[in-house]
Each structure stands twice: as structure tokens, then as C-alpha cells.
Amino acid sequence: MSTLKEAPGGRASSSPLMGGEVEPTIFEFSHESRRTGAIRNSRIEQVDPKDFLPGDYLRTKKVNLPEVSERDLVAHFMRLTHRQYAVDLGSYPLGSCTMKYNPKLADAVATNPNLSGVHPQTPPSAAQGWIELCVELERYLTEITGMAAATLAPAAGAQGELTGLLIMKAYHKNRGNNKSTILIPDSAHGTNPASVTLAGYKVVTVPSDSRGLVDLEKLRALVNDDVAGIMLTNPNTVGLFEKDIAEIAKAIHDVDGLLYYDGANLNAIVGVARPGDMGFDIVHSNLHKTFATPHGGGGPGSGPVAVVDRLTQFLPGPYPIVVDGVGSWIMPEKSIGRVHSFYGNAVVYARALAFMKALGAEGLKEMSEYAVLNANYLKAKIAPYYPAAYDETCMHEFVVTAAGLKKKYGVRALDVAKTLLDRGYHAPTVYFPLIVEEALMIEPTETESKATLDCLAEILIDIAIEASNEDSSEALKHGPTRTPVSRVDEARAARVLVTTMDAKG
């Protein structure tokens, strides 16, 4: 129990999340011929499908969807919500994920039927509001990133990466350059190398140095005419600002390479520094991180890609423009083409724009400043027990190592993470980045209060102390115990593959 005076708003220990029996699946509530949804009466005579559809293709049995009452349906999904942690319940210090609070005003915007009820095939004359909204969001993003123009269409960060790399490829092709490799630091997110392969390039890994930064000398040695570009996160995945970025940019630009900015960590520097001013040519932002649109349990996200002036001709289309007060969708001159079935995750744009309007220029900067303040404060608080992987002042997140706890007491980063779940906080990211042993990657975000951070620090320290005590350390290896389920057998899930009800033996 916390010894602090002020109750931490971000601690979820009172949540009914803790405990409870297994919830049956929706299919187990099903009973033949029970009905829920009645569809509207169209006042049109209902035909017999076999009179109008080819016999060879006619279904003989109805699709076996659940047959439950609305009452049971609601109860089931409500009980599922009670088995789910979320930002709305408490703090979520998951490094690299920017799990900040998602202001509710965006829900009001997202459910406005004049936005959510518009069909994507509506001609521009009847969708002017949407086009103008897209153009205004683009303006916010280009000002924040220091770029000339942006496509909003990529549906997530990874799709933004691939879009950006294809823009890079189109640029080189247009210049008659035949380049085949992309440089990536060894600390990069997994999506970076995967995207590089899918863009048809080869990955060349750049090692980090003892500071946790790109090793500039080794990078220079790797740069040659074959290098199409580099993908960097800045601040990087260990939470440090790549202070040699201007030199890195020069080295890459000297061989006509381009710099790609992975916006996963943009939350540290909004209003403070801009990727465009650092020499980056292509920048993706994650609206579902920096601009507070909710993660939805894994999506939807949105990964707009902004570019410098000389790359705008390659942007994907359709691209929104407003000329003389009239909005339309166009295809840029040398566009790489379409990247989404329609215009991207449009409702997510509306949420992000609402957030940015609510914060304004100063609030956006303060957002980043307090994200960095919170990270450094928490890092300093727990430093005696959890040594930081790197000493430098961190940005919005930091990486500590549990290597000492493991070596001395056999308590791993995973055990620390699982124990936190029992004590009312979500776990940090563990075992990433790969270059730090027993890594715990912590990103408190700016929306958590000092009291929430103080309590989190206290709990983390308690865990470290318990680890050092023979009587209590063993229990840490078996937590959590207060959660809806205890540690799950991941190996069995892969060995005996049951991914639907119909695969159950």
C-alpha cells in the first residue's frame, strides 16, 4: 500500500478487473432459434433467394452466428470490458507506445453523423467539409514536423513507413539512381526492417555506441552510393536525442540519400524541435500516439507521412487540395499511387485535429515538455534500484535494466512487469530495445500526475526490495495473481492451435 498522502489518479488497484471467473464465449450463450436483432421492414416483398441466385452458389445452411438475446449479448461484452485494462482505467507506462489519456471531446467529434455518416464515394461537392478538415490537419502536421506537405492516408505507422520508403524509391528512380540499401540502427522498431524488405531494399544495420546513440564513425564507414537512405527515430528507442543528427544528415545527403523519420517518438519534441530542421526528408507521425487518438485495443491508428518540397510530387493520391475555396481530391504528378481503399482512417483525423485545436500551439509544446519532465522524474526516482541503461537526460521515455535483479535474485524484467499488473499499473514494455539486457522501457506520458508517478516509483522500488528478500522474491516469479487470469501458457497456444470455436477438440 502506498504511503503517499495524495491518491494517485492513475492507479487502478480498485478496479473490478482484479479477479473473477472465466467468461464463457458468446457462442456458449447461444440457443437455437433465439433472436435478437430485428431489421427494418422495407415494405418490399421478400423474395426466395433460390429464384434469383444461381443454384450452384446458393448456401444450403445459414451461417452459424450466435443466437443470443440482446440482454445476454450486452452482459457478455460488458463482462469482457471488466477483464480489460485501458487508459481510461489507469496509467499505462508502456514504452514506445505513448499511451496518454485520450480526451473525451474527441468522442463527440467522432460520432458527429455529419462526419461519421458520410459515404466515401460522395462526390467532393457534397463532402467539402471533409476535404477542408483534411487540409487543416495537414497544415498542423507540416508545421509541427517542418515539412512541406503530407499525405494522411496511411492507416498506421507501419503503412506510413512503407509509403515513405516507396516515395524514397520513386525519388531515386526519377533521378535514375540505382540504390539498394537502407541503413537502420540496431535499436530500431521491428516494423522498420520489415518495411525496408517490403519496399524491396536491403537492410544494413548501424551499431549503437556506448552512449546509446548511432555510432557516427561506423555510420560514415557504411555510407556509400548504394545507400538509398536511413530510417531513424529521434529521440531514439532508448529515449535519447540523436545529437549528431546534423552530421548524420550530411553524410546521407552527400550520397543523395534521404532521411526517413519514424515518428513513434515525436511526443518528446513537439514545438521544441522539428524533424525538418534536423535534415529529415520524410516523416511519419502516429496520430494514435502523439495526437491522442485512442489505440482501440490494437487499432485503428493513422500514420500520415509528411515530406519536403522536392518529394511532394511523389505523394500518394488522392491528395486533398482547396483552391479558391473549393476542395477536391487530386493525384500528384508522379504519385506512387493509392495506399488505402479510400482516403485513410478519416474519423481518426477528426479526433486528432480536435485534440490539436484543444491544446493549441502552446499546449502542444507543453504536452511534450511535461512528457519529458515526467520521464526524467520517474527515471530519477527509481534510479537507485533500476539503473538506467544510459546516463544521459532522457526524452519522453527511458530504458532501465533489470539485469542486476536477475543476476542476484533471479527476478527478471518480465517478473517486474507482471507484478506491476497486480498492483494497479499496466506494465512497461519489456525486452525492447534488443540492445539492452533485461530491458524495461518506461514511458509515463504527460497526462499522468506527480502523485501517480510517485506511487508507481514506490511500487517499483517495493518490487526491487522484495526481489532482494528471499522470503518474498519467489512470489514475484509467479505473479500476477489478482488479474482475471494468471500467467498464460503461450507455448501451448502455439502448439495446440485453437483460434476459433470450431477448432476446439
Add this chain to the structure above:
Amino acid sequence: MSSFTPHTSDEVESMLKFMGLTSVEQLYDTIPIALQLRRSLDLPEALSEVEVIDELAAYGKKNRNASIDLVCFAGGGSYDHDIATVTSTLGLRGEFVTAYTPYQPEVAQGVLQAIFEFQTMVSRISGLAITNASLYDGGSALVEAINLACAKTRRSKVVLSEGVNPNWRGVASTFAEGPGHELVTAKVDQEGRTIWPESDSTVAAYVVGYPNFLGFIEDIAAARKLATDSGALLIVAYDPIAISLLKSPGELGADIAIAEGQPLGIPLSYGGPYLGLFSVTMDLVRLLPGRLVGETVDTEDRTSYVTTLRAREQDIRREKASSNVCTNQTLMAVWAAIQMSWWGKEGFYEVGRSSLSSRVYLENRLIEEGLLDRRSPTPTLREFPVRFNKSASDVVEAMVGEGFLAGVALEGANSISNFDGSLLIALTEKRTRSQIDSYVKSLKEVAK
């Protein structure tokens, strides 16, 4: 200033003091001065909540909404279905909306179980054993299907029917540029059926629409035979609502079945967020893109759910991964699972039958009014093309004035051989007799 951050000035001061600092700016000392912005962002000042909502509502007022003032007869990959109140109410619960990817299964059973149930329902519709936790949209599902087929067969040529959604084919063509896959389009004939080339042992996959983009129910058996003869995979791009009445893609021999899941309870949303449905045979599970939820047990033998076969994914396989998908459309998958449960077995059938009945009714009315010569010789279910004396885009523009989104103009990027300039009309269970009668009346005025 907004109250988005909780810090009071005395708290900021005490936090800085704890670190031996005097100002927040010092935290940025690691950023070289030359790279710091050192000016305010050129963006507007903060607004209050109500002002923000008003500003965004002002944009909304410049749109015509399909539910209120632009009665929707357009499809083309997005359909105006009724959405149950339970779907939006439960689907907006903060626990679903504000959770992260379920990497800590002990506190993510809610999302994991909902995805497991979603996977089950989609597998029952697609008729294939394995369904992932969703992709971005129909277009991205096609891209991943092509990449999977090329990885499986170690070939790089894919033949797509022109009857596959042209926007999806556009997305596929963009992303084929990376790995250098060769995409070949097989045109459709005057009756909207794909003219397939001869079998070819260098082809990785054939892609057919079911019903196709024009709404036609094509000969899937012929496509299956062609794929088999070529040693290729068959990818079927289906309309999930049509499967309420039609045999599943799996039953017709699909190796991979992909769809736009939006008709399953997702708002029109000007095109997103939607969800790509992706199902494969058990043989292909180890090449499946995206997340997959599996059932297992916890240390006390209680049924539990967890993301599984994680070794396929980008964060583990890195440059060797065959897909870079990380974030998907989980929330939309949860919405779809709720909507499908609400429809249930009987309701889902009725949605399909009502859509079909309205299509038959509209087609008859158009014939009666002399706007259509005859019913198409190729069977359709809920969507069909009509050619008027005027171009479809002119008809669409004029019909906006009448309060209708008349359909999708098959022109420009949406053009299909032999159907250029036609209007593609779609029906759902939401359209009523009186709406259809008014639509026909306006169309008669506009299209004559």
C-alpha cells in the same frame, strides 16, 4: 491553456528540484541549440472543448450525410447498413477504445476474447479455418494476400480480375512496386465475367471478386480450376453480406479469402476506419500476416486467450518478416463481432435477403420506367451497373441535388472495360420501398 496535463506549477517546481534542475528547458539541453525551434509553433491558440466541437461540427455542416440528407445507393466497397445501438454503445466503451495491443494477456482478456469470437464468426463466413485479428481495409487485405501467395509459391506474378475493386487493385499496384511483383489484369467481358488467360505455371495467385465489383456472381469454379492447373493459390475477394445467402469462399475452394469488413456494423466514416478481413486455409497459417489470437490456459488451468504464432510477426522476425503489419483495426473487429452477434444466424440471413429483395424490386422498377432494358444475364445479389444516356458522373451530381447519392460512377479510376460510364447501384436492408420509389422518380427526371 487546456487542462490536458495535470501539473500544477508547484509540482513542476518540486519535480525539477528533485532532479537538481531549475527549468523545463534544461531537459532539452541534449538537443543542439541550432536544431531547436526557438519560436512558437505557427498554429492557433487553444480552444475550449465546446469551441473545438463547434469548429469540427462546422466542417460537418459542409458535408451531406448518407443517413439524413443524401439517401445512399452507393456501394463500391462501402455500404450503408443499419448499425445496432448495442454495437455503438458497447463499441464506445473506454475499455475497448483506450486499450493498447494485448501484449499483457493477464489484463487484456476482454479484447483477446472479443477477437477470438470475431475470428470464429469471420471463419464461419469465409469458410476457412484461420482468420486473423483484422488488417487495415479491403485494399491492404489484397496486398497481404498477394505477398503471402508470392512467399508461399516463390513466384512473383499475380493475375487479378478486373472485377476486383479498382481502388484495391490500385493499392495492390502501389505496394507491388516494393518487392517487384508483376500484377496482370484479366479484363471482364460485356456480361461482367472475367476473361481469364491460359493456365500459367509462373503465376502465384489468381484473384477473383465474389460477387465482383460490378455485383456479378462469377464462375468461381473456373477460377479454382485455373489456379489448380497453374499450381497457384486462389484468392477470393468477397462481400461478407453476400455470404448470408451464398456458399462461402472456402466451400468454393479459396486458399485465401479477403473482404472489406465495413458492412458488418462499421459506420461509413468517409472511408475509414474500416477493417480488412483475412482468412486462410490451415496450410497457410505460418505465413499469416497480422495478429492471431489463440486459446490456451493459465497456471490454474483456466481458459485464457493470447496472441499466438508471434514468431511470424515483424517485431520478432524483423527484416525476414513477410508482413510489416503491427497496428491493425481491432476496435472495428470488436464492433463487427457485436453487430454479427446482434444480427445472429437469422438476422444475418435476413439482411442478405432484404438487400437482394430490394435489388430485385429496384431492377424491376427501372425496367418498368424504361431506364433499364433487361435484367443482367449474369446474376447479381445487391449491387449492379446501369448505363444511362448521360454519363454516370453527371447523373451522380444531378442526383445530389435531389437528395440522393445515386451510386458509384464507373469512370476515371473506377472505370471497368465494357462498363465505362455506367452507374454502379447498391442496396442494403436500410433502403425502403418509398425511398426506392422516390429514387426512381428522380432518376427518371435526371437521366432522361
